[in-house]
Amino acid sequence: MKPAAFAYDDPTELGEALALLARDGEDVKVLAGGQSLVPLLNFRLARPDRLVDLNRVEELAYLRRDGDMLRIGALARHADLERSEEVAAGWPLLAQAVRFVGHAPIRSRGTVCGSVAHADPAAELPVALAALGARFHVRSVRGSRTLAADELFLSFLTTALEPDELLVEIEVPPPPAGSWSAFVEHARTHGDFALGGAAAVVGPGEARLALLAAGPAPVRAGEAEALVVAGADAAEAAEAAVAGLELTGPDADWRRALLRELARRALEEAGA
């Protein structure tokens, strides 16, 4: 099995990469970790004219604390997040969620920004980042812009990124002071695509709940969050979190029950 032929560039500078993405009349794809793109190439479901490989753009290979903020560059790997003591101490939800991303050989290669740009609604980190109120910095030769999660994630495998735009950095604010967090999911085997999941952050006067595989994009359960803040117990809030979900198909009832239970566990583990 091999991919259809493509032109290949591996620039060493961001400006060069952005210029390549802006080429007219070509279907250009960004290659970072390749853990989602390369299977699609192998099956020839994706047949881009050109690949722009970011792996040699060293200025994008960072994961660092900057004042209060965590900054995740486009080449930061899942394994970097998993091993970071600063992340474990300051953004425990990300450390909890990343353990569920694929398997070690996937995490050593796959990137956080790549997972976000791929926008699979069953992916862990987009959900955890949505719960943390992350901001997504996007660049192109035309300029730069910053999006929130609900502006970036549009639908299944679909984001607001234009073809010439690159997600260069994710900026994650600190979780609320005194908060606890939890990430739970259910998959047939650890590392498989999750059938459902929930991320919760609960602190004094504040609650965040986001659901995985609950719709075409990460779902923030605003009503459930308000209930937790108002003093409702986790079971009641979890019920509200799944009440409005538009789940379809023969397994919709089963998935709703699963998501309700996972939301309850996440909220309870986070102290609601």
Add this chain to the structure above:
Amino acid sequence: MTRRIAVELNGRLVEADVEPRLLLSDFIRHRAGLHGTHVGCEQGVCGACTVQLEGEPVRSCLLLAVQADGRSLRTVEGLAPAEGLHPLQAAFQERHALQCGFCTPGFLMTAEAFLRDRPDPTEGEIREALAGNLCRCTGYRGIIEAVELAAERLRRP
């Protein structure tokens, strides 16, 4: 359009002209002639083609050979010392952790990297670490036991 690449493969420099679309797994088998890396699903699911790039376990069917240019690569052929077997290989043999052997190189390369990170793992951690490698013969019991045994021996050589 081909590119000249140079890869350090098990300590030996291998140079080749490759098309950008050549998968690393095919480079290892067909260009470098090392057939220990097995190719199963070619979609990143089965783990049979797992090798180590700069010491990190990776699926070689999900990398392009051009991406390994200038990097160091280790395959199952680079695991055993000049004489004898690596402790993991010896433990796999003793605990009947393989039957047909197709998946074995991937398990070994995954487990070797895992034990470097976690020299004293619990059984649950071993199961989680190997969840990305499929074996259709053994039922996994022997594989888990072999990794436990190898971990013990590697801790007290």
